[in-house]
Amino acid sequence: MQEVSEKRTIPIPEEVREAYRLWRPTPLVRARRLEKALKTPARIYYKYEGVSPTGSHKPNTAVPQAYYNMRQGIERLTTETGAGQWGSALSFAGSLFDLDVEVYMVRVSYEQKPYRKVMMRLFGAEVVPSPSTQTAVGRRVLEEDPDTPGSLGIAISEAIERCLSQENTRYSLGSLLNHVLMHQTVTGQEAAEQLRMVDDYPDTVIGCVGGGSNFSGLAYPFLRDRLRGAPPKETRFIAVESTACPSISRGEYLYDHGDTGRMTPLIKMFTVGHEFIPEPIHAGGLRYHGMAPSLSALVRDRLVEPRAYDQVESLSAAVMFARAEGLIPAPETAHAVKAAVDEATRCRETGEERTILMLMSGHGLLDMAAYEALLEGRLTPFQLPQKTIDENLGRLKQLYPFA
Numbered sequence: 001m002q003e004v005s006e007k008r009t010i011p012i013p014e015e016v017r018e019a020y021r022l023w024r025p026t027p028l029v030r031a032r033r034l035e036k037a038l039k040t041p042a043r044i045y046y047k048y049e050g051v052s053p054t055g056s057h058k059p060n061t062a063v064p065q066a067y068y069n070m071r072q073g074i075e076r077l078t079t080e081t082g083a084g085q086w087g088s089a090l091s092f093a094g095s096l097f098d099l100d101v102e103v104y105m106v107r108v109s110y111e112q113k114p115y116r117k118v119m120m121r122l123f124g125a126e127v128v129p130s131p132s133t134q135t136a137v138g139r140r141v142l143e144e145d146p147d148t149p150g151s152l153g154i155a156i157s158e159a160i161e162r163c164l165s166q167e168n169t170r171y172s173l174g175s176l177l178n179h180v181l182m183h184q185t186v187t188g189q190e191a192a193e194q195l196r197m198v199d200d201y202p203d204t205v206i207g208c209v210g211g212g213s214n215f216s217g218l219a220y221p222f223l224r225d226r227l228r229g230a231p232p233k234e235t236r237f238i239a240v241e242s243t244a245c246p247s248i249s250r251g252e253y254l255y256d257h258g259d260t261g262r263m264t265p266l267i268k269m270f271t272v273g274h275e276f277i278p279e280p281i282h283a284g285g286l287r288y289h290g291m292a293p294s295l296s297a298l299v300r301d302r303l304v305e306p307r308a309y310d311q312v313e314s315l316s317a318a319v320m321f322a323r324a325e326g327l328i329p330a331p332e333t334a335h336a337v338k339a340a341v342d343e344a345t346r347c348r349e350t351g352e353e354r355t356i357l358m359l360m361s362g363h364g365l366l367d368m369a370a371y372e373a374l375l376e377g378r379l380t381p382f383q384l385p386q387k388t389i390d391e392n393l394g395r396l397k398q399l400y401p402f403a
Contacts, residue, residue, distance in 0.1 A: 003081030004178035008180065012064070019063045019096055023052045024186065026195035028242035035344065042347035043200065044340060046360040047191045048219060048327070053120065056330065057214045057360030058089030058174055061183035065172050076169040077098040078162045082128065082210070082287055083109050083332065085172030085362055091125035101125040104132065104158040106287070107150035115366045130155040137161055137261040138307040149280045152210075152288045158259030175211025176258060176267075176292045181359040183277050184217025191357060192221050201232045203359035204343055208335040209239045209248065212292030214361040215336075222357075223303065237304045238343070239295065240335040242286040242314075243383045247272050248299045248306035250386070252393055254403040256290055257339025266400070269296040272384065273392025279382050286332050289392075307339055310381035314338045315374045318364070330362035331370050 002010060013022075029046040046302035048059035058195040069077060077099055081087030087103040095102035103125050110117060110129040117127040130150050137157040141148060148154075156173075163171040174181060193302040195201055205222055207215030219239075225231040241248060248270045258264035271290040278287040291299070298304040311331065318334035320341065321327070329337050340358045347354050364371065397403055 002182060003177055013067060013357055016064045016067050016366035019067075020186070022368050023059070025190045025194075026187070028191055031321075031325055034321060037320065037335050038341065038344045038348060040344040040348040041351060041353045042344040043293065043353070043355045044344055044358070045195070045202075045356065046358045047187055048360045049187065049214075050327070050360060050363035053307045054085070054088040054092050055365065056085040056089065057184060057187060057217065057359070058086045059092060060186050060217065061174060061180045061213065062089035062172075063096065064183050066090065066097045066099055069170050069172070070097035070099060074099065074170050076102065076166060078104070078159040078166075078169060079172045079174065080104045080106070080152060080159045081109070081174070082106050082155075083153050083330070084113050085122070085330070087114060087125070087127065088119045088123070090172055090174065091109060091120040091123035094125065095123045097250060102159070103127045104130040104162075104173045106130055106152060106155050107148070112280070112369055113366060130158050132158060134158070135161040139281070145297060148277060151277050153258070154274065156259035157263050158264045160259065161261070174246045175213040175288070176290065178294060180213050180215040181220065181294060184213045185220050187214075187217045187359060188219060188221035191218060195357070198310070199401055200273065200355050202235055203233055203354040204236045204344070204356045205237045206240065206336050206339045206356065206361040207239050208278035208286060208332045208361065209291065209295070209330065210245075210286040210288045211290070212239070212295040214359050215239050216292060216295050218357070218359040219304070223298070226303070238339050239304050240307045240309060240339045241298065242309045242335060242379070243308045245272065245276070245287050245289065246308045246384055247289060247291045248296065249308040250384070250389060253296060253300050254393070254396065255393060255400055256396055256403065258290060267293055269293050270299060271393075271396075272389050273396050275392050276388075279384075286335065309335050309338045310383065311370075312379050312381045315370060315379065317341045319371070319374070323400075327360070327362040328371070329360060330364045331367050333359070333361045333364075336361070337376040390394075
């Protein structure tokens with residue numbers, strides 16, 4: 001009902017508010033030491049979601065999704081996860097409302113980030129590396145490539161297949177869809193109130209994007225001001241993705257499936273093709289072939305600017321942030337940090353005193369392998385070849401000529 005709702009607002013149930021009180025409101029911090037390090041006249045604020053129980057923005061939607069399923073009498077949820085942030089969040093939410101949770105974790109992240117799966121198990125979830133032998137989709141993928149690193153598209157297919165094969169079970173998605181993005185707007189609504197307390201308003205809003213939920217959660221309350229026609233400022237909105245999975249910067253706006261096994265409905269979105277198998281970069285949450293339909297439409301209409309960075313330049317910016325501010329960003333957030341640093345540097349060059357607002361969507365305390373590889377010079381940049389995109393989208397257009 002929330003996915004297709006035309007209501008302007010939807011109230012937050014008291015049971016969800018009670019759970020939110022464990023960590024909300026989250027801090028809005030002015031990065032004064034980073035400003036000083038960059039010698040910029042810009043004001044840089046970051047909304048810090050790393051104080052949540054699982055260390056990211058994901059519980060903002062995991063909690064209401066678990067709550068509504070509990071109210072319907074559902075006993076078990078299946079889902080997928082890339083870097084493990086979403087799987088951890090849903091596992092936590094399931095423990096709050098006494099739901100069993102089964103998580104299909106992209107194999108490369110399962111191996112790169114072992115403590116994410118420990119966190120999920122700590123909250124009582126079952127964690128399965130994807131692709132797996134537990135589903136027909138997984139077995140087919142493994143037969144074609146036993147050494148595949150996996151993908152979010154494959155993991156989604158497995159989680160949906162498992163949902164359909166079990167009684168009293170529902171599938172839960174942590175990004176992309178309208179209801180997920182709406183739940184995340186708690187971050188933007190809080191940030192707007194917090195900025196009002198210091199009589200400020202953003203000139204630029206920045207967030208990283210994989211499926212689009214954390215950027216949209218921060219940006220949509222401010223985009224609403226712009227779409228209403230009377231914004232306090234002509235705010236720019238920058239959605240930052242990985243060059244290894246550049247759906248909005250180099251993909252096409254087409255109808256595509258949300259999963260590799262083509263079990264989801266067709267979705268109009270920017271995509272690099274549902275058959276996409278990403279490189280095993282450390283920003284696992286950004287390794288998704290598509291983008292949220294509403295955000296895709298905003299990019300198409302040029303209300304949101306797409307930008308892409310590779311993992312080396314992103315994590316290098318995160319190191320600068322950590323040394324200035326004392327917080328270690330998640331690899332996904334590092335992409336947003338890089339964009340904020342670039343925008344602040346441009347302000348230094350032009351002398352503009354702009355306000356930059358960024359979402360710090362999670363901490364990197366369980367991502368030390370990525371930083372170790374960077375500091376030891378073993379991390380390499382990766383740009384998805386245009387040939388791969390063209391081949392994937394060519395097959396999609398053959399499959400669906402109307403796409």
